[in-house]
Amino acid sequence: MLTEFGKILIFLILAIIFVALAFIVNRIIRPQKPTREKLMTYECGENPIGSPWIKFNVRFYVVALIFLLFDVEITLLIPWALVYREFGLYGFLVGFLFLFILILGMLYEWRKGDLDWVKPEVKPKDLKTVMKEFEEQYGKS
């Protein structure tokens, strides 16, 4: 007996078969003449400099954390939304107590500035500091 999720498994298997088949056909009829230039990492025609596998910007980590909180909370909301109309006012109050806490958390994040995408701040120097630095470096003119 096949359950409904068993049918989904068949879909997944078919997807794998389809992609594998496409690759096999590709492998049969394609040419294969690798050269040093072809196998080089693409960097707009220049020789690649350094590895891209470095420490990445921490902003993406913050986004992932916020997402995790919200996504779990929304997943918890879905069963509530599903039976919402059967419970009337009671369901409303229970759900919105939860939502209220969720919104409170969001406001906290907003106030803390976690929702802002941190931009590098470039402040133009005013003329006086530029003159001062110049004098320090080269002496009075």
Added chain:
Amino acid sequence: MISDQLAEILGNKIIAYLITAAIPLFLFLVPYALYAVYAERKVSAFMQDRIGPNRVGPKGLLQTIADILKLIQKEDIIPKSADKPIFVMAPYVVFMGTFAAFAAIPFSSVFIGSNINLGVFYIMAVSSFSVIGILMAGWAGNNKYSLYGAMRSVAQIVSYEVPALLAIVSAVMVIGTLNLNEISEMQTARFWNWWIFGGPLQGIQKFLLIVPMLVAFVIFFVASLAEVNRTPFDIPEAESELVAGFHTEYTGMKFAIFFLAEYGNMFVVSAISTAIFFGGWQSPFGYLGNSFSIPLLVPIEQVFWFLFKSLSLVLVQMWLRWTLPRLRVDQLMAVCWKYLTPYAFVNLVLIGIISLI
């Protein structure tokens, strides 16, 4: 259900369901992706006062078929410094995430891959499966552009899932079921029964629901644009700065699979909004098959209406792509967290109050 009848004829359930799974893949997804690429090029051509592809076949109709033939013959290059197993696995994962969503899309009342009662939730969950594939592709390429593209793409898909899910939750509150087939069924064959026009409710409630439902649809549509990396949210593959985003290093058939998955995703999000807000497979003005008493015609009409509505939404996505410029990264995050999510919350509360009346 067609799959059950097939199982009776063939006497083997597994083969019958394999055939049911193959129908949306070979009869729909592959031809659709080919002609969606063609349509995209033609739409862009019309909007920029060009002609577009017109050499291969009449009006250039065979252009993308020629393209795919070319892609099959292309050399498959895996860069030396790439992480080879992950590099090869990534297209599989991305395509699986896309095609798994097709399992729960109700093409017609008699044709749905898997009639699970969690439909909407399942599709939203499984379509974020391709995030893993995108990150794998970007990481394995060992290329700065693709890693940047993948990181941006993941941050964007993951953030925009919150408003999209909130919009869907607010719609589900009135609908009361997650089964896409049932959702389509309750929006009976008149267009004022679509959920975007308040659904099959009566009286003041229906009237009050029109605006919040419209807002929910708009929020979902904008968020879904971001989820499939379409302009104005296409910074993951911003051509002018990142070459091609996460699939910079991919060539030949692997590249083609990424393209197929991208166009498939466009259809999936349109299909969800069709099924929830625009009546699914229901015809807007009743069925010809019923009025001429040919019951066999009704399912075919349903397939037609479902595809017509979803492909119109896909066309709107293409239209938007060639109309709007792309957003900056900080603007993108601000739109998601500071505009869409609070609006979606307010909309949720509003719909909650209205459905109490």
